[in-house]
Amino acid sequence: MLSEEEIREIEAELPNYEFRQAACLDALMIVQKHRGWVNDDALQDVAGYLGMATHELESVASFYNRIFRKPVGRHVIYLCEGITCWALARDRLRRHIQARFGIDPDETTPDGRFTLQSATCLGACDHAPAMMVDEDTHLDLDEARLDQILEKYR
């Protein structure tokens, strides 16, 4: 069941488009904001609400990088794997996160604190290496700075 709040937020998106289906990505993002990820029930509910077949919405949901069809941790680390970040740090930061938290890309720490995602270029190449944590962008990273930043996300 979609919550009243989710429905209200989805309704607010509908006037932006000529057809209800066009709001499906906004709707998935709304559900994800409230629940952390999009489970099968939520997918079915959103599809029903927008007049789409469930498998049709699944083909959309599974296509886009920012829709999670699996549970994620309380915080998601998007580590930039763009070419400039790679050239400046190679895979040092990814290996550092692996060593500290024991997670590879697409994995979540056992305490549910962090999920690591490898991200395509974040468009912050003038301050590489870069990452996002949830909706925050962090720039000019090295191992020490990375530790310091992640400390703030409990």
Added chain:
Amino acid sequence: MEMERPLTRNIRPGQEPLDIQAYQAAGGYQAVHKAIKNMTPQQVIDEVKASNLLGRGGAGFPAGVKWGFVSPQAPHPRYLIINADEMEPATFKDRYLMEGDPHQLIEGIILAAYALQADVAYIFLRWEYKLAAQRLRKAIAEAYQRGYLGRNILDSGWSLELRLHVSAGRYMCGEETGLLNALEGKRANPRNKPPFPATVGLWGRPSNVNNVETICNVPHIINNGSAWFLSLSRTDEGGTKIYGASGRVKRPGAFEAPMGTPLREILEDYAGGMQDGYKLRAILPGGASTAFVLPEHMDTPMDFKNMAKIGSSLGTGTIMVVDDHTCPIGVMENLEHFFAQESCGWCTPCWAGLRWSARILKSFEEGEGRMEDLPILEDHSHRLIPGTTYCALATVAMNPLSSGVRYFRDEFERHAREHRCPWR
């Protein structure tokens, strides 16, 4: 005379952008008044055509000509879509423009929409650009409040809605027909062309998709005229360009300079040259989709025509520097892995060919490379060409691949001989 930098004159890095009052005080929205009061839509198109404003998303197609593809008799509603899905690796120029001066983009959108007599405009923005989203939302609300958006703009009888769409992320959305599908709430697979979006676009309606930087130029062309715009450039391609630099340079960043500024000036004067202890090995001149260029190419003017002459392309104009401490095969692997991952999977040559290419590059990086695999990479660059794939993703992915195989042959040999990446 001081060099004119129309696109960035309001931008104060690290500070909030101008609000609508300050933007107007700096001359903002005068072009909207001028166009709506004194020019027909056709006159706006003609002025932009005469300015030789070439599409800044990387393809370099003349913007005015593209607008002209929407017939004056085309049915309504018509759509203008701004491609702000800047996912090209090593590119951050549109972010700079949107964060730095959101009203400039909105003014350009109003002018372009007026030229097309569009009813609705969308800004298709990538999810990661949170600050740009926040600043655009505020600026759009201000523009509605002042009557530059909404119903009956400046009593002209013409109305325009402007909406911000935040994408859920996929490189394919940068391809204009993939973008249209994404905006319709579908997978961002490309569409067959023809029909072109100008006749059958968003929801089957007449549409035009333009890049952020392209549109930001329009207010200045309308204010100052096409002759002035052409005079800004050092070649016959009009205007200034937001160039940029990243990698091991002293001052990475985005810079506005005359179109046709030589590569050497971008690297040495604007970006401050290479960091101490590093030498230039090669450059990706305009994102992952452009062929490598070498130090011997440094005097090439960076415009569409001259970059094509040296076997590369201007692309987005933000250069990424490959230094002499970085493995060029690793760079190629990173790029081809990206393209393989972001392929939408719609056509087989693309998804299979890119995966195969990326796997061969990876084998060299992991010490298992064989020189007899190089012809397979070369073969891909001969086969993934326009006409064999649905869209340009795979064909542009071949630019760094084929140039890299040509320029870094000694590196492939060394990786194969030593059974390892010597740069690790």
